[in-house]
Amino acid sequence: MGDYRKLWSDLGMDLEKHDQLCAVLPGLFSDTYLNQENRPDGMNYFNFVFSEVHGLRIQELDEHKKKGGKVIGTFCVFVPDEVIFAANAIAVGLCAGSQFWVEDGEKVLPRNLCPLIKAFMGAKLSGTCPYFESCDMVIGETTCDGKKKAWEILDEYVPVHVMDLPQMKREKDYKMWMDEIKIFISKMEELTGNKVTVESLKEGIKIANAKRRALKRLSDLRKHKPSPISGLDVLLISQIAFNDDPIRFTEKLNELCDELDERVKNSSTSDKKRILITGTPMAIPNWKLHSIIESLNADVVVEETCTGTRYFENEVSEEGDTIEDLIKNLADRYLNINCACFTPNHGRTDDIIRYSKEYDADGVIDCNLSFCHTYAIEHNEVEKALRENNIPNIHIETDYSTEDSGQIKTRVEAFLEMI
Amino acid sequence: MGDYRKLWSDLGMDLEKHDQLCAVLPGLFSDTYLNQENRPDGMNYFNFVFSEVHGLRIQELDEHKKKGGKVIGTFCVFVPDEVIFAANAIAVGLCAGSQFWVEDGEKVLPRNLCPLIKAFMGAKLSGTCPYFESCDMVIGETTCDGKKKAWEILDEYVPVHVMDLPQMKREKDYKMWMDEIKIFISKMEELTGNKVTVESLKEGIKIANAKRRALKRLSDLRKHKPSPISGLDVLLISQIAFNDDPIRFTEKLNELCDELDERVKNSSTSDKKRILITGTPMAIPNWKLHSIIESLNADVVVEETCTGTRYFENEVSEEGDTIEDLIKNLADRYLNINCACFTPNHGRTDDIIRYSKEYDADGVIDCNLSFCHTYAIEHNEVEKALRENNIPNIHIETDYSTEDSGQIKTRVEAFLEMI
Numbered sequence: 001m002g003d004y005r006k007l008w009s010d011l012g013m014d015l016e017k018h019d020q021l022c023a024v025l026p027g028l029f030s031d032t033y034l035n036q037e038n039r040p041d042g043m044n045y046f047n048f049v050f051s052e053v054h055g056l057r058i059q060e061l062d063e064h065k066k067k068g069g070k071v072i073g074t075f076c077v078f079v080p081d082e083v084i085f086a087a088n089a090i091a092v093g094l095c096a097g098s099q100f101w102v103e104d105g106e107k108v109l110p111r112n113l114c115p116l117i118k119a120f121m122g123a124k125l126s127g128t129c130p131y132f133e134s135c136d137m138v139i140g141e142t143t144c145d146g147k148k149k150a151w152e153i154l155d156e157y158v159p160v161h162v163m164d165l166p167q168m169k170r171e172k173d174y175k176m177w178m179d180e181i182k183i184f185i186s187k188m189e190e191l192t193g194n195k196v197t198v199e200s201l202k203e204g205i206k207i208a209n210a211k212r213r214a215l216k217r218l219s220d221l222r223k224h225k226p227s228p229i230s231g232l233d234v235l236l237i238s239q240i241a242f243n244d245d246p247i248r249f250t251e252k253l254n255e256l257c258d259e260l261d262e263r264v265k266n267s268s269t270s271d272k273k274r275i276l277i278t279g280t281p282m283a284i285p286n287w288k289l290h291s292i293i294e295s296l297n298a299d300v301v302v303e304e305t306c307t308g309t310r311y312f313e314n315e316v317s318e319e320g321d322t323i324e325d326l327i328k329n330l331a332d333r334y335l336n337i338n339c340a341c342f343t344p345n346h347g348r349t350d351d352i353i354r355y356s357k358e359y360d361a362d363g364v365i366d367c368n369l370s371f372c373h374t375y376a377i378e379h380n381e382v383e384k385a386l387r388e389n390n391i392p393n394i395h396i397e398t399d400y401s402t403e404d405s406g407q408i409k410t411r412v413e414a415f416l417e418m419i
Numbered sequence: 420m421g422d423y424r425k426l427w428s429d430l431g432m433d434l435e436k437h438d439q440l441c442a443v444l445p446g447l448f449s450d451t452y453l454n455q456e457n458r459p460d461g462m463n464y465f466n467f468v469f470s471e472v473h474g475l476r477i478q479e480l481d482e483h484k485k486k487g488g489k490v491i492g493t494f495c496v497f498v499p500d501e502v503i504f505a506a507n508a509i510a511v512g513l514c515a516g517s518q519f520w521v522e523d524g525e526k527v528l529p530r531n532l533c534p535l536i537k538a539f540m541g542a543k544l545s546g547t548c549p550y551f552e553s554c555d556m557v558i559g560e561t562t563c564d565g566k567k568k569a570w571e572i573l574d575e576y577v578p579v580h581v582m583d584l585p586q587m588k589r590e591k592d593y594k595m596w597m598d599e600i601k602i603f604i605s606k607m608e609e610l611t612g613n614k615v616t617v618e619s620l621k622e623g624i625k626i627a628n629a630k631r632r633a634l635k636r637l638s639d640l641r642k643h644k645p646s647p648i649s650g651l652d653v654l655l656i657s658q659i660a661f662n663d664d665p666i667r668f669t670e671k672l673n674e675l676c677d678e679l680d681e682r683v684k685n686s687s688t689s690d691k692k693r694i695l696i697t698g699t700p701m702a703i704p705n706w707k708l709h710s711i712i713e714s715l716n717a718d719v720v721v722e723e724t725c726t727g728t729r730y731f732e733n734e735v736s737e738e739g740d741t742i743e744d745l746i747k748n749l750a751d752r753y754l755n756i757n758c759a760c761f762t763p764n765h766g767r768t769d770d771i772i773r774y775s776k777e778y779d780a781d782g783v784i785d786c787n788l789s790f791c792h793t794y795a796i797e798h799n800e801v802e803k804a805l806r807e808n809n810i811p812n813i814h815i816e817t818d819y820s821t822e823d824s825g826q827i828k829t830r831v832e833a834f835l836e837m838i
Contacts, residue, residue, distance in 0.1 A: 110795040110816070112531070142586045145564045148762050149796035162762060164592075167561045168583055172598060179591060343567050343581060371790065376529040377568035397529070 004055045007062060011133035018128045021100055022054070025285060032287050036230055040263065042256030043233055049240050053284070057243060058130040064090055065134065070192045073135040073158075074242075075120065076143055077281075077306045077337060078165050080181060080330050082316065085204030085246070086196045087188040093242025094138065095129035096120040097283030099400035108153050114369045115399040116283060117146045124157050131243065132158065137191055139184070141165050143341040144374055161187050167343055169335055178331045185323075201326045205316045211246050214253040215312035221260045222301045223359055226270035228263040229256075231277075231300025232290045238307045239284035273298040273416050276361035278352050278382065279368045280375050281306035286400060289367055292409050298416055302359040304352050310337050340374035348378070349385040356391050363419040364393040365412070392419045423474045426481060430552035437547045440519055441473070444704060451706050455649055459682065461675030462652055468659050472703070476662060477549040483509055484553065489611045492554040492577075493661075494539065495562055496700075496725045496756060497584050499600060499749050501735065504623035504665070505615045506607040512661025513557065514548035515539040516702030518819035527572050533788045534818040535702060536565045543576050550662065551577065556610055558603070560584050562760040563793055580606050586762055588754055597750045604742075620745045624735045630665050633672040634731035640679045641720045642778050645689035647682040648675075650696075650719025651709045657726045658703040692717040692835050695780040697771050697801065698787045699794050700725035705819060708786055711828050717835055721778040723771050729756050759793035767797070768804040775810050782838040783812040784831070811838045 008015055029050060049057070061071050070089040074081075075096060084091040095101065101122030102115055108125065109118050123129035132138075140151035140162040151160045163180045166173035185196045194200075218237065221228055237256075241249060275298050277289065282305065290300050303309065314336050317329040338347035356364060366382050368375035379395050386393045394415045398404055427434055448469060468476070480490050489508040493500075494515060503510040514520065520541030521534055527544065528537050542548035551557075559570035559581040570579045582599045585592035604615050613619075637656065640647055656675075660668060694717050696708065701724065709719050722728065733755050736748040757766035775783060785801050787794035798814050805812045813834050817823055 108799055110792070110798075112790055112795065112816075113792060142762065145760075145792040146796070148586060149759070149793055152763055153796070153799055162587075164585070164587055166583070167567060167586075168581075172595075173583075176591075176595060340568070341564075343561065344571055371531055371792075373529070373532060373564040373790075373792070374568050376531065377565070377572070379529075380527055380572055397531075 004058065007059060008054075008130060011058075011130055012127060013130060013133055014127040017126055018054075021098075021128055024100070026051070028285060032291050033232065033236065036232065039233065040229060040256060040259050042252070042259045045252045045256070046233070046237055046240055049244055050236065050284075053240075053243065054130050058134060060245065061090060061092070061131075061134040065136075070136040071134045072188075073131060073138040075138075075147065076141045077311050078141050078143060078334055078339070079139045079163060080184070080334060081246070082201060082204035082208045082330060083181065083185055083188055083196060085207050086200040087185075087192040087194045088200070089136075089188065089192050092131045092135070093239075093283070094120055094131050094135070095123040095283075097239075097286035097400070099402075101126060101128070102400060109150060112371055114144075114146050114280075114371050116281070116369055117150050119283070119400065121150060121154060124154060137161060137187075139163060143339060144372070146371070165341065166335070167341065169342060174331055174335055177335055178327050181327050181330055185327075196323070198321065198323055198326065201323065202318060205318050205326065205329070207246050207250075209315040209318070211241065211250045212312040212315055214250045214257065215241065217257045218253060218260070219302065219309065219312070221257060221264065224264040224267060225274070225360065226267060226272060227274075227299050227301050228260040228267065230294055231275075231303075232287060232294055235282060235287060235290050235300075235303070235307065236284075238303075238311065239282070241311070243284075270299075271297070273362045273419060274301045274360055275299065276302050276304065276352065276356055276359060276364045277308070278304040278348075278364060278366050280372050283307070288398065288400070288402075288405065289365070289396070289408070292405060293365070293412055296409070296413055296416055298412075301361060302355050304348070304355055306339070309351070309355065310339065313337075340378040345378060346381075349382055352382060353385060353389050353391070356386075356389070362392070363415060364391055365396060365415070366393060367396040367398065370397055370399040423477065426478060427473075427549060430477075430549055431546060432549060432552055433546040436545055437473075440517075440547055443519070445470070447704060451710050452651065452655065455651065458652065459648060459675055459678050461671070461678045462655075464671045464675070465652070465656055465659055468663055469655065469703075472659075472662065473549050477553060479664065480509060480511070480550075480553040484555075489555040490553045491607075492550060492557040494557075494566070495560045496730050497560050497562060497753055497758070498558045498582060499603070499753060500665070501620060501623035501627050501749060502600065502604055502607055502615060504626050505619040506604075506611040506613045507619070508555075508607065508611050508613075511550045511554070512658075512702070513539055513550050513554070514542040514702075516658075516705035516819070518821075520545060520547070521819060528569060531790055533563075533565050533699075533790050535700070535788055536569050538702070538819065540569060540573060543573060556580060556606075558582060562758060563791070565790070584760065585754070586760065588761060593750055593754055596754055597746050600746050600749055604746075615742070617740065617742055617745065620742065621737060624737050624745065624748070626665050626669075628734040628737070630660065630669045631731040631734055633669045633676065634660065636676045637672060637679070638721065638728065638731070640676060640683065643683040643686060644693070644779065645686060645691060646693075646718050646720050647679040647686065649713055650694075650722075651706060651713055654701060654706060654709050654719075654722070654726065655703075657722075657730065658701070660730070662703075689718075690716070692781045692838060693720045693779060694718065695721050695723065695771065695775055695778060695783045696727070697723040697767075697783060697785050699791050702726070707817065707819070707821070707824065708784070708815070708827070711824060712784070712831055715828070715832055715835055717831075720780060721774050723767070723774055725758070728770070728774065729758065732756075759797040764797060765800075768801055771801060772804060772808050772810070775805075775808070781811070782834060783810055784815060784834070785812060786815040786817065789816055789818040
């Protein structure tokens with residue numbers, strides 16, 4: 001990694017504390033990723049991006065800002081990147097995946113709260129996330145009580161605009177969501193000084209769709225038996241998708257997929273169990289569950305999560321002649337995401353069953369971050385549906401600490417033996 | 420208590436399990452309530468109602484049902500009773516306040532969840548709440564993730580209609596809430612076969628307003644030093660307000676207030692500390708915190724909670740000539756409630772500061788049920804506002820078990836010594 005200390009210092013970061021983070025991350029990455037055997041060559045790009053995640057990409061953001069551009073931080077797959085692209089701003093996912101930030105988050109948040117929320121708050125409060133420090137605005141959403149209320153505190157440190165996501169999917173909720181997208185467009189126009197036009201929004205939609213298509217292509221490749229790529233590698237790619245330049249990312253991912261196309265032609269057999277993971281998102285560098293599963297005789301072949309299928313399934317229609325048309329297209333695609341924040345949310349169980357078949361999964365691990373009420377309660381419905389379809393499954397609730405890793409490994413091991 | 424075993428049996432209740440509940444409740448009530456000194460005579464009515472809470476009132480519901488009437492269960496101060504009254508149905512608050520039901524609730528819900536939600540689920544699953552068993556429909560709302568998702572499970576056992584409460588208070592959110600009230604009216608008309616007319620809705624509004632006025636009158640009496648009534652007694656009255664016949668309740672409460680009017684004329688002095696409680700609701704028979712506080716040298720003089728001021732503050736305007744007018748009046752009053760489910764919710768901190776002054780509170784106890792994210796996170800803002808106003812305060816998070824009672828008592832004792 002180059003020397004970015006001046007850049008970090010200019011951003012107002014806490015260099016000393018950030019050094020502590022930089023001291024542990026490469027080792028964790030190396031232990032988790034670089035020891036894997038037979039990785040595709042195309043992963044080198046993603047390894048590089050990760051190694052430069054607090055460096056080169058931040059420098060790109062800095063250059064964009066120096067030219068008057070804006071940087072928008074997001075945390076959720078419901079915030080339409082298309083609008084951010086259309087306003088010529090850069091969208092970045094914010095730091096939220098490490099135990100490193102939890103303690104600082106607990107200074108202003110209750111301990112009985114999802115680690116993702118505590119981590120993003122701690123990342124901001126401790127000044128150790130260069131993405132946060134590069135942000136001109138953070139876009140929140142009302143997908144859960146924890147985040148909804150945490151934005152109020154975060155807003156004291158960085159401007160936050162909250163999109164009110166409907167909690168149901170009735171006709172009137174679609175209209176309400178279109179309205180929220182309109183408000184979001186105005187907000188972006190105001191912040192960037194750039195008008196969102198039919199052309200620029202269509203261009204934004206095209207960029208986002210191309211990225212979705214590449215991620216879907218990667219996902220489809222995992223249907224091969226054995227999957228030509230580890231679940232860990234796909235997870236890393238998904239996490240990087242939230243921060244990298246979308247056009248470059250898409251190009252590099254398609255190159256990797258070209259390589260994987262060749263791989264599957266010459267694939268051998270494998271006795272590894274095929275696992276579908278469903279549940280809450282895994283923000284970088286949360287590789288805990290994949291790492292445990294793939295250290296055993298199993299491959300993660302699909303993730304029905306926000307860092308999985310929910311992020312890339314279904315494209316936004318590019319048809320339409322007015323902003324109104326395009327907003328409707330956006331609302332249609334985004335409200336089609338089956339998040340546990342909706343009531344009811346039967347679409348998610350349908351998805352899990354469908355993916356289990358499409359990816360020929362031997363079992364499902366329903367995993368949610370601790371204290372995530374929506375996913376934890378929805379497990380009841382998920383479990384019932386899987387049982388009715390004779391799909392073996394277990395439920396894991398965990399946070400970012402490593403304290404329960406041994407216990408989870410034992411449970412997953414027993415599960416793999418059973419299926 | 421009379422013999423209601425046939426009635427309970429006809430309702431399909433689990434008599435054996437219900438007997439276990441009946442075996443402990445009177446003792447708990449007697450220890451908490453009947454040992455208080457110098458109680459107003461007017462409390463006899465409320466003692467009686469409590470002693471008959473699973474008896475005489477259930478018989479009344481039964482008689483109403485035999486005449487073709489409907490019974491509607493609710494859990495939240497956002498569900499407009501006025502509409503239920505207008506459809507000639509009876510509104511009852513449902514069982515949700517005892518540890519007795521938690522274990523059964525945990526059979527289908529995660530343990531890391533608010534005890535109120537686990538308790539109502541357990542009360543239904545165990546068949547030990549005669550109100551639940553008398554209900555033709557339960558009206559849920561989207562005030563928190565826990566309840567929002569729990570309705571989905573509850574709906575498997577009793578029909579549930581969910582009102583989608585907006586999460587903000589912008590102009591468009593008022594319109595959305597009016598829309599939800601309209602849907603609720605249709606639902607009630609469909610269920611009861613009774614049309615909600617301008618006249619019947621106005622009558623419903625009058626009944627609810629009269630009840631609010633009586634509760635406000637009681638509350639205002641507590642501004643006297645010393646308060647002419649214990650916080651425990653007021654809590655019981657508030658809890659009964661959710662289940663008793665509203666017209667009789669109002670009449671009896673006004674009689675009690677007449678007696679208290681006389682009391683305050685002859686009041687002595689008191690060195691007891693005056694405490695404002697703010698936070699989450701206290702469902703019957705959750706008397707834990709009041710009981711601890713008033714066992715020490717202190718009086719609870721006001722509750723900024725859903726079983727306190729949020730339930731009765733602000734009346735619904737009775738003006739208007741159309742259903743649309745009245746729905747707007749309802750929306751105005753209900754969206755004026757400052758629940759932590761809204762973002763932002765500065766109105767609540769304003770209320771707490773204002774009440775602290777109006778009731779001359781010596782200190783504030785901000786208390787939320789375990790795992791209640793919205794109130795737990797909002798504590799950050801509450802604490803800051805109280806500190807800026809030099810109002811001493813502590814934060815308590817607790818559930819329905821008695822395990823932490825000793826610890827809470829020690830903390831409250833230290834707090835009272837400090838203020």
